[in-house]
Amino acid sequence: MTFKNFKIETDADGIALVTWDIPGRSMNVLDTTTIEELGAIVDQTTADAAVKGVVITSGKEAFSAGADLSMLEGMNKAFAETRKAKGEEAAQQLLFDESRKLSLTLRRIETSGKPWVAAINGLALGGAFEVTLACHYRVAADNPKTKLGLPEIKVGLFPGGGGTQRLARLLQPQDTMQMLLKGEAINLTKAKAMNLIGAVVPAAELITAAKEWIKSGGKAAAPWDEKGFKLPGGPVYSKQGMQLFPAGNAIYRRETFDNYPAARAIMQCVYEGLQLPMDAALRVESRYFAKILQSKEAAAMIRSLFISMQELSKGARRPPNVPPTKVKKLAIIGAGFMGASVGFVSARGGMDVVLIDRDQASADKGLGHCEAAIDGLISKGRAKEADKAALMARITATADFDVIKDCDLVIEAVFEDRAVKAEIYKKVQPLLKEGAIIASNTSTLPINSLAEEFTDQSKFIGIHFFSPVEKMMLVEIIVGKNTGDVALATALDYVRVIGKTPIVVNDSRGFFANRCVLRFTAEGLEMLLEGVPPAMIENTAKMAGMPVGPLSLSDEIALDLVLKIMKATEADLGSQAVDQAQKKLIVE
Structure with missing residues (x-):
C-alpha cells in the first residue's frame, strides 16, 4: 500500500522505517490525511508477520510542530451542521468520535504487540510529541534546536491524543502539571534527564540507534500496561498526591479566575485519569477534549493565535503590487527605553541600527540598554558571547543626524509631545534618501496630524511597539490617509523580520x-x-x-x-x- 504523507521501507531484519514527509510542505502537520494514513500503517504493520518492529521518523528538518488547527475548526463546523440537522446527541457523538481518532490510533501503536521507536530528528510539539510518547522508546538526534512539548494550552486547548495520561505516568505530578499548564517546550538535555528521551545520538546514527533498540530486544509494551506498574508520584489519594491536587486547584483559580477552561480540564484529566486503567483514562481525556473544543475561549484563541497568524505569515494586508523590501540600515531617533529596545530587537533581526539622541551621552545610554538586554539573555542561556559581539557590532550610538542619509527606515521614538516630534521631523525630512520611509512610534497621536509636517506624506506611517518591546509580540502598523503602499509594505516586511506580529489599523487617536x-x-x-x-x-x-x-x-x-x-x-x-x-x- 502506498501513502501520500508517509514512506515505508522494511529492511532485511524486518524493521519497518516509516518516514513522515508531507509533500509540498516545509513542516509536517497532523491533518486528517496524516491521521488516517498513520492508522492504516499501524494496522498494516501489526498484521504483517514479517514486520518485527517499526521506527517512525521525519523527512523534514523537524519532526513536526503538531496538529493543523484548521482541522479542528472543521470539526466544529461539522458539529454545528450535525446539530442543526440531527440534534444535539448526534452532534456530540460526532465530535467525540472525530476528536479521538488520533488517540485511538496512538493507543493501537502502544498495544500492537510490536515495538515502535520514535526517531526524533528535530522539533516535536503538540500532537507530534504525543505520537512519540505512544512509542515504546524515543531516541533523538543531537540537535540544539530540538524542542519537545505540549503547547496546546496556549491556544485554549489541551493535548487530546493521550498526552495528559502518558505524561502523567512518565513524570512526577509537579513536572506533568508544569509541562501541561505552561505549555513550554524543553530541550533534549532536560528531556533526557526527565526520562522522556531514552538516548540522544549523533544525527547520522539516529535511525541505526532506533533500529538497534528493537534488535536488542526492546519491549513492545508501555510501562503502564505491565503488571505491577506504579505511578511515579504515587496514587492520587496518597500523601504526595493530596499535597499536589488541592493546592494546584487553588493556584489555578488564583492565577486564572477560572477564565481558562482548558487549564481546568487538564487538571481534571490528570486527576481523574490517574485513578483509571489507561483505556478508560483516554476516554476521559477525549470527553474533556470534545467539551473544550466547543468552548468560546478555544474558538477565539484558535482564530486569533493560529488562523489569523497564518494569514499574516502569508502576507495579509500587504499591498500585492509592491515587491519585497529589505531594511538594511535603520535609524531610531530617541534612544530612551523604548527606542533602545526597538534598536535591540532590530539588531537581533540582522539589521544595522543607529541610535540617535540629543547628545552623545543620551545615545550611549541607549547603547548600554542594548548591552544589558543581550547580557540578560546570555545569563539565561538563550544567547552566547559570540551573539553579543555580533549584535553590538551592528548598533551605533550618535548625536549626529546626518547618519540618516544612509538609512532605509527611520523610526521616531521621542516623547508624546507634538512640538518635540515636529522639531524632529524638520531635521529628518531633508536627510531622507530616495525611497526611505519614516515612521513614528507614537502611542496615541493621530498619524494624519503628524504627517502634516511632511511634503511627501506617502512616506510617513505609524509603527507602534508595546513595552517591553523584547517580550511584547504585537506591533500596530498605522496607515494615514496619505500613506503609500511602499511605506505599508516596508513596515510589514520590517516587522516580520524582527519576529513580531503586525496588525494594520486605520488612523485614530489611540489607534486600536x-x-x-x-x-x-x-x-x-x-x-x-x-x-x-x-x-x-x-x-x-x-x-x-x-x-x-x-x-x-x-x-x-x-x-x-x-x-x-x-x-x-x-x-x-x-x-x-x-x-x-x-x-x-x-x-x-
Whole structure:
C-alpha cells in the first residue's frame, strides 16, 4: 500500500522505517490525511508477520510542530451542521468520535504487540510529541534546536491524543502539571534527564540507534500496561498526591479566575485519569477534549493565535503590487527605553541600527540598554558571547543626524509631545534618501496630524511597539490617509523580520490597542473616584479575564505618560475631551 504523507521501507531484519514527509510542505502537520494514513500503517504493520518492529521518523528538518488547527475548526463546523440537522446527541457523538481518532490510533501503536521507536530528528510539539510518547522508546538526534512539548494550552486547548495520561505516568505530578499548564517546550538535555528521551545520538546514527533498540530486544509494551506498574508520584489519594491536587486547584483559580477552561480540564484529566486503567483514562481525556473544543475561549484563541497568524505569515494586508523590501540600515531617533529596545530587537533581526539622541551621552545610554538586554539573555542561556559581539557590532550610538542619509527606515521614538516630534521631523525630512520611509512610534497621536509636517506624506506611517518591546509580540502598523503602499509594505516586511506580529489599523487617536486600553484604565480611575475599593476594582477586572487590573496597568504604563496623553488630547480637542477629575487625580 502506498501513502501520500508517509514512506515505508522494511529492511532485511524486518524493521519497518516509516518516514513522515508531507509533500509540498516545509513542516509536517497532523491533518486528517496524516491521521488516517498513520492508522492504516499501524494496522498494516501489526498484521504483517514479517514486520518485527517499526521506527517512525521525519523527512523534514523537524519532526513536526503538531496538529493543523484548521482541522479542528472543521470539526466544529461539522458539529454545528450535525446539530442543526440531527440534534444535539448526534452532534456530540460526532465530535467525540472525530476528536479521538488520533488517540485511538496512538493507543493501537502502544498495544500492537510490536515495538515502535520514535526517531526524533528535530522539533516535536503538540500532537507530534504525543505520537512519540505512544512509542515504546524515543531516541533523538543531537540537535540544539530540538524542542519537545505540549503547547496546546496556549491556544485554549489541551493535548487530546493521550498526552495528559502518558505524561502523567512518565513524570512526577509537579513536572506533568508544569509541562501541561505552561505549555513550554524543553530541550533534549532536560528531556533526557526527565526520562522522556531514552538516548540522544549523533544525527547520522539516529535511525541505526532506533533500529538497534528493537534488535536488542526492546519491549513492545508501555510501562503502564505491565503488571505491577506504579505511578511515579504515587496514587492520587496518597500523601504526595493530596499535597499536589488541592493546592494546584487553588493556584489555578488564583492565577486564572477560572477564565481558562482548558487549564481546568487538564487538571481534571490528570486527576481523574490517574485513578483509571489507561483505556478508560483516554476516554476521559477525549470527553474533556470534545467539551473544550466547543468552548468560546478555544474558538477565539484558535482564530486569533493560529488562523489569523497564518494569514499574516502569508502576507495579509500587504499591498500585492509592491515587491519585497529589505531594511538594511535603520535609524531610531530617541534612544530612551523604548527606542533602545526597538534598536535591540532590530539588531537581533540582522539589521544595522543607529541610535540617535540629543547628545552623545543620551545615545550611549541607549547603547548600554542594548548591552544589558543581550547580557540578560546570555545569563539565561538563550544567547552566547559570540551573539553579543555580533549584535553590538551592528548598533551605533550618535548625536549626529546626518547618519540618516544612509538609512532605509527611520523610526521616531521621542516623547508624546507634538512640538518635540515636529522639531524632529524638520531635521529628518531633508536627510531622507530616495525611497526611505519614516515612521513614528507614537502611542496615541493621530498619524494624519503628524504627517502634516511632511511634503511627501506617502512616506510617513505609524509603527507602534508595546513595552517591553523584547517580550511584547504585537506591533500596530498605522496607515494615514496619505500613506503609500511602499511605506505599508516596508513596515510589514520590517516587522516580520524582527519576529513580531503586525496588525494594520486605520488612523485614530489611540489607534486600536490604546483606544481599548485607555477606556479600560479610565473606567478603573472612575470607579476609584466613586469610592470603590482599589482591591475590588483590580480583582473584578481579573475575574473578567484581564491579566492585570486597570489601576495596576495605569501604574505600569506610567502615570506621567497617562498625564502626557491627557494633555495632548486636551490640546488637540479641548478640555471637554478629557475627564478633568481623573486628570486631577493623576496630578495629585
